[in-house]
Amino acid sequence: MRLYDILDTPPDGAFDRIAALAARLFDAPAATVTIVDTDRVWFKATYGLAGVRQIGRDPGLCTSAILTGGPLVVPDTLDDPVARAHCLVTGPARVRFYAAAPITTGDGHRLGTVDVLDTRPRRITPDQATALIDLAALVMDELELRLSALRMLRVERELVHVGPRPASLGAGRSRKGRAGVWDARDGTPSRGVRRPGPGEGTGELSSRLPVPARCCAGERVTDPPHWLLRQGCEPHQPQ
Incomplete structure (x- = not known):
């Protein structure tokens, strides 16, 4: 009761x-x-x-x-x-x-x-x-x-008591289009986010992220220029 x-x-x-x-x-x-x-x-x-x-x-x-x-x-x-x-x-x-x-x-x-x-x-x-x-x-x-x-x-x-997530964590989208952040503990996306490529995310958090990540198809990738795109796991060289 x-x-x-x-x-x-x-x-x-x-x-x-x-x-x-x-x-x-x-x-x-x-x-x-x-x-x-x-x-x-x-x-x-x-x-x-x-x-x-x-x-x-x-x-x-x-x-x-x-x-x-x-x-x-x-x-x-x-x-x-x-x-x-x-x-x-x-x-x-x-x-x-x-x-x-x-x-x-x-x-x-x-x-x-x-x-x-x-x-x-x-x-x-x-x-x-x-x-x-x-x-x-x-x-x-x-x-x-x-x-x-x-x-x-x-x-x-x-x-509300905890407050908003710090802006330094960033946000992105998974293959399902959901926003999320990177998990710095194992280098995998938390709730689905592409890994920042060269020239991106040069702040303290990104410098601590290990290189290995997981692409949208579930493959484990170790090549830093490999972007995690919603439409497929294709290499993309940043401009």
């Missing part, structure tokens, strides 16, 4: 829409997307449950739902010996019906639930149970997308 860095984040339209869709599919007055923390149940999105941002980890509803491998359905909370004492049942929400599917990662960790709540007892159909599972999978997809975006942002920040 910590990996996804989702707790206590601002409301997000994608999760809000999933909660609203769950309520409409079940014709229910309330639905939520929750994340179950070590000591609380935090609501990432709520529909029809105003003013509730988190609750304790009381057993019977969300906390019990993440322990199941599939949907948990409580047709009447007052008939359930555990759920009847839950704060959402005894409090102002007066929940009488509860159904949830766990939000599960690819490696089987359950992060939270997608929940549907009603103030009257009821039952659901097999199709509705399947829809609830699909909604929980959509939440997981959104969490994965968010995690990928966070990772990309961290990489960009690291690149």
Whole structure:
């Protein structure tokens, strides 16, 4: 759960829409997307449950739902010996019906639930149970997308912190047309660059480069005037 860095984040339209869709599919007055923390149940999105941002980890509803491998359905909370004492049942929400599917990662960790709540007892159909599972999978997809975006942002920040590559390294193009620089450790192109010919690259870096290089066709060449051209490995004498 910590990996996804989702707790206590601002409301997000994608999760809000999933909660609203769950309520409409079940014709229910309330639905939520929750994340179950070590000591609380935090609501990432709520529909029809105003003013509730988190609750304790009381057993019977969300906390019990993440322990199941599939949907948990409580047709009447007052008939359930555990759920009847839950704060959402005894409090102002007066929940009488509860159904949830766990939000599960690819490696089987359950992060939270997608929940549907009603103030009257009821039952659901097999199709509705399947829809609830699909909604929980959509939440997981959104969490994965968010995690990928966070990772990309961290990489960009690291690149900005490192700064631009020194101009003395130069740039060129490989046989595929990609820009790159020479690797001074073994004399081969890094990401594909032709080796400078005589009269070129007379700076400190080029003076340290060993003569052997690798041409665009993969041959090893040792002749300094041999240029690495995109269109073929043909000798070329600089002007």
